[in-house]
Amino acid sequence: MSAPLVVVAKDSAEHKRWKYVQWAYLAGFLILTPLVLEPFEIGKMNRALVLSVAILAVNLVVGFNGMLALGHSAFMGIGAFVTASMVQDENWDYWQVLPVVLIVGFIMGVIIGLPALRVKGLYLALVTIAQAAVFPTLVNIDELGIAARTGGPNGKGVSEEVIAPGFLEWLPGVVGARGGSAYRYWIIVLMLGITLLVITNYLRSRPGRAVLAIRDNEAGAAVYGVNLPVAKTMNFAISASLGSLAGLMWCLDKGFVAGQDFTFLLAIDLIIGLVLGGVGTIQGSLVGGLFVVWVNDLTKRISVPLGLYTLNGDGPLAKAIFGLILILFTFFAPGGIVSLARLVQSKLIKVVPLTPSGQPIEPLDSFDPGMESTRADTAMKISIVAPVLLAVGWLLMAVNSLIVGVLAFGLRMTILLAPVAMLVGSNELKAHAAGNRADSVKGPASMARLLGGLGFLFVIAYAVQRFALNYDF
Amino acid sequence: MDLVLLLQRIFDALFNSAIYSSLALALVIIFRSTGLLNFAQGEMATFTAYIAFVLLAGPQPRLTGGGLAGLIPGVPFTVPLAIVGAVLCGMAAGAATERALIRPLGGASDLALVNITIGLLLATNSLMAQWWGTGPRIFPAIFPSGAGQHFTILGARLRYSTVGVWIVLLSVLILLILLLRHTRVGLAFRAVSISPSNAELVGVRVGSTLMYGWAMASGFGALAACLSANSVLLEPNMMLRVLVYAFAAATLGGLDSPKGALVGGLIIGLSQTLIPAYVPFIGFELSVLPALLAMVLILLVRPAGLYGTKRIERV
DSSP: OOSOSEEEETTSHHHHHHHHHHHHHHHHHHHHHHHHSOHHHHHHHHHHHHHHHHHHHHHHHHHHHOOOOOOHHHHHHHHHHHHHHHHHHSOOOHHHHHHHHHHHHHHHHHHHHHHHTTSOHHHHHHHHHHHHHHHHHHTTOOGGGHHHHHOGGGOEEOOOOOOOOGGGGGSTTSSSTTHHHHHHHHHHHHHHHHHHHHHHHHHHSHHHHHHHHHHHOHHHHHHTTOOHHHHHHHHHHHHHHHHHHHHHHHHHHHSEEOGGGGSHHHHHHHHHHHHHHOTTOHHHHHHHHHHHHHHHHHHHTOEEEETTEEEETTTTHHHHHHHHHHHHHHHHOTTHHHHHHHHHHHHHEEEEOBOTTSSBSSOGGGGOOGGGOOHHHHHHHHHHHHHHHHHHHHHHHHHOGGGHHHHHHHHHHHHHHHHHHHHHHHHHHHHHHTTOSOGGGHHHHHHHHHHHHHHHHHHHHHHHHHHHHHOOO | OOHHHHHHHHHHHHHHHHHHHHHHHHHHHHHHHHSOOOTTHHHHHHHHHHHHHHHHHOSOOOSSSOOGGGGSOOOOOOHHHHHHHHHHHHHHHHHHHIIIIIGGGOSOOHHHHHHHHHHHHHHHHHHHHHHHOSSOBOOOOSSOOSTTOEEEETTEEEEHHHHHHHHHHHHHHHHHHHHHHHSHHHHHHHHHHHOHHHHHHTTOOHHHHHHHHHHHHHHHHHHHHHHHHHHHOBOTTHHHHHHHHHHHHHHHHOTTOHHHHHHHHHHHHHHHHHHHHHOTTSOGGGTHHHHHHHHHHHHHHOTTOSSOOOOOOOO
């Protein structure tokens, strides 16, 4: 399976169709999450999305500017405590606190960034670690009324619920049994969406490109007129501001903040998410947040008897697994999950860019394998593998509910691959009708189209069934 | 100001200073040779302290359920012998880490190396908690540290254990200096830390030299952990706090200067005890703050630390 299965010209009708499929998946994921999941699962998703924002903040400095800043848990803490104090003590609304938190985070970023960025490389890592290490104790200072504001060692509960714009009530899941968490879910998704939009555009803007240039070659960037201290400090401050936003979202989500939540371990969690997702990619931050929470959750269910001794996942084991993951990813997938996903994607689909005159830079025919095409065979294999995984997963789940992961994996594979198999199968049948394929293609191609179509129907049916089972109308 | 009290506080601070200095020395040795910060240094050291504990006390029942520790046969060891054993184990572990995890990465980015050592930190920490439980253990004292066992100088008490720790630290340091100045391995090590590529050209085996460096550093870390385990109680997170101070000490002194590590450890140890005592604003809870502030301030004035060599980048 060396050549990609599907080759499309950029912006052609078929490329657009693939894009629609991607958007449909994203929309399906976003909408089904609050509808189908249990409230506590939605809560986990919320936590993951909040972590994603924080990881994006770390990414802005580490991934896009090439600086080793490891202390963003402190910025999160600042954001969370400012929010908690303003909402609980001063009766502000979350939306009124939002600009305050962003500005406070920005100022803290400048204050810490100005001196911190004078030092380089690992020295910066040390300074920022110091910042993360000292933050949980700063919260407990009695002077200046700090402890009264932050709740000191006991933490601070926030009883106020966020007041959202009215249209939110119309979003799926908000009215009903899972209302509370679904409500917060949509607010977090909204904030995350706006953040992504802003950060993507920031990285494409002049200051953003200056930041990337500094990462790639600092001296070169300076020669081209980038003001290094200003660009670095601004980027660090924006990142700190984003970290504080994550803190606000944390407070909004959990309704409780304590200094113990924002220790060095949280900073390490952010780094793990960053590496796991993919350093220097925006998608990586999103994936990283999801995976940190997911892996944490998965290890909690582990319980392996080893003779006299039972290995339980609810103790310190999760940290060991994270450590192992960190080491394995650094060795074998330094680009993180995003790079792995891109690898798989490059096997499935290739988008040929266009020349200025609107023609593909290489004629699409040159990718056509002609009479020796094995695409139909590959598509057939794909269309078989996914349901087989699903079936094996189902059988295994009957044996031991722990192995439910295989079922989930099979389901995800079916969701992702069934449409591919279906489309490739019908493409090959079309090529055969045009006299471009050997007759032997016909069997596997129709098989792929049939199984892929069935898999697709199954996925839709599954979604509908989960929806009907879990959603109280 | 009560002079006796001041002297007493300084004497008390000296013990911690020695521990910070030795862990900082471990960090400096690795930074000099490999150019990376070993975030797992503290955890590796704690692990060896546990090994010394097992050697001494035999298989102890885990505080929560039966653990793998029960599988290691206990041998009646005396305290110094157990510490020597633990230091040797630590050296082996350090060498193995370099060989298995650091060398294959070659000249990877700073972030990759930081990730590896953070991964090692997490893994070691939780494995210790898994095997030996998170409850604190009482590590036997190496030096007499009973109620009356101290020198009295100008009315202030200088404990035997403080003196002992400093004697051990200084004698090991002298050994290290002799090793670096007067042996072939030391020469190779100095050559590699100045310029790995040039050292390789004149026939120094860079890889194995770095491995010796890691072994040496881990030995220092192990010594620090074993010496402090009695006063802070042995538990998996024992060195995590110490590591932050050691980082501060190493940074303050300059990451590539052993002398800096010693001085940095002293400054951090003293400021940690003296500043909360004389500045009412800062309680003992916040004793980490002045140390870290001192580090940041010194970095502002001298970005390479007190004794560190300034890095000059060629484009």
